[in-house]
Amino acid sequence: MGFCFGVRRAVDMMLEASADGHRVTTLGQVVHNPQVVSDLERVGIVVNERRTTEGVSTDTVAITAHGVSESTVETIEERGFGVIDTTCQFVKRSQLAAMHLAEAGFTIIIFGDPDHPEVKGVVGWCRGRGITIPDESLEGLPAYLPSKVGVISQTTHTPERFAKFVANLMEARIDQITELRVVNVLCNATTSQQAATRDLAQEVDLMIVVGGHNSANTCHLADLSKANGVDTHQVERVSEIEDDWFKGHEKVGVTAGASTPDSSIDAVVTRIEAIAAAQA
Structure with missing residues (x-):
């Protein structure tokens, strides 16, 4: 669970650029996870939600893991921006x-x-x-x-x-x-996680899927779990978890999207363990 190679690479490239003192604007969210985006903003990474170079005031732009169009690449080159390309290999x-x-x-x-x-x-x-x-x-x-x-x-x-x-x-x-x-x-990492989620759904009666609500791969995991007849809840933050979800359930599974940081997964697992202890 947690970051796939492409997401980890993208985040590491952003942190490295920030540590080197570069002022960087990302053309859209680097990855579809609000916590990760917030963490990057705290170290000075600016997000342009329009995913274009319009209005960009920094000398360097970053192409997100989701990539951009050919015309956007051409515009970046024409305007002479420095470029950090974090486009996923797939x-x-x-x-x-x-x-x-x-x-x-x-x-x-x-x-x-x-x-x-x-x-x-x-x-x-x-x-x-x-x-x-x-x-x-x-x-x-x-x-x-x-x-x-x-x-x-x-x-x-x-x-x-x-x-x-x-x-x-x-x-x-x-x-x-x-x-x-x-x-x-x-993406083979996503495919592997989907297979693991499908297998886990055969063993549990409640599934908690951790990841951004705007993350396509996370939403697909939730859909897979539901398709296997498992009561499923997708959460972005640990604060979204409700105690009542766990009443009447014996086995709880946790899975997470490719853009979900380990810290979010750990927080969810800790919360579930606390709920289980309280309801025992």
């Missing part, structure tokens, strides 16, 4: 895949949340050839598709959902698609 792979597919004449379908910064960034590498579809129902898919189609998933989706999406796409549009390229950019 997101970078997704961006490059989108660019290469576009250059090869493919229409790129991105299976993901159109409002998520990672997805918005990847769309910005599609050279105008990108289509975002949010779920397996294919709602929003144009009536006509070109014959060459590439498919990419948001990196935090489950393998099962991505496989179902691709299968549904082929079943619905096999008459239009003559060439299909599927690029697997799913």
Whole structure:
């Protein structure tokens, strides 16, 4: 549980920049966890929620773990900013895949949340050839598709959902698609945590999921737990935990998203242990 490699790398890069005396503006939240963002702000890291260079007063900007569009990268270069690029390696792979597919004449379908910064960034590498579809129902898919189609998933989706999406796409549009390229950019750390959460859900009757309410990978863990029939609560802070949740339950599981610091997980576990002792 806790920080994945990409998140830990992004946070460490921000702390290192701050320690060196750099004034840095991040283009959006470095990671989707309010406690982490607050900790970075306390050491002088400024957040520009617009995720653009507009209004930036520092000499250095940081690209978050979720990445940015190609045009934003070009603007950063044109304006001469110093750059700290914390883009997750899996997101970078997704961006490059989108660019290469576009250059090869493919229409790129991105299976993901159109409002998520990672997805918005990847769309910005599609050279105008990108289509975002949010779920397996294919709602929003144009009536006509070109014959060459590439498919990419948001990196935090489950393998099962991505496989179902691709299968549904082929079943619905096999008459239009003559060439299909599927690029697997799913984050293996997230996939491993999803599998661990699914296994844990078989052993408990209450699950506490720790992580930002705006964190896609954390929300997916909560959804997985609920799908396994387990009473599930997602909390961002230990103060959100309610004693009544635990009444009538015997086994409690705790899991956490990839952007959740160890301190938050430890605080939640300590709180659960205190509640268990009080209700014993």
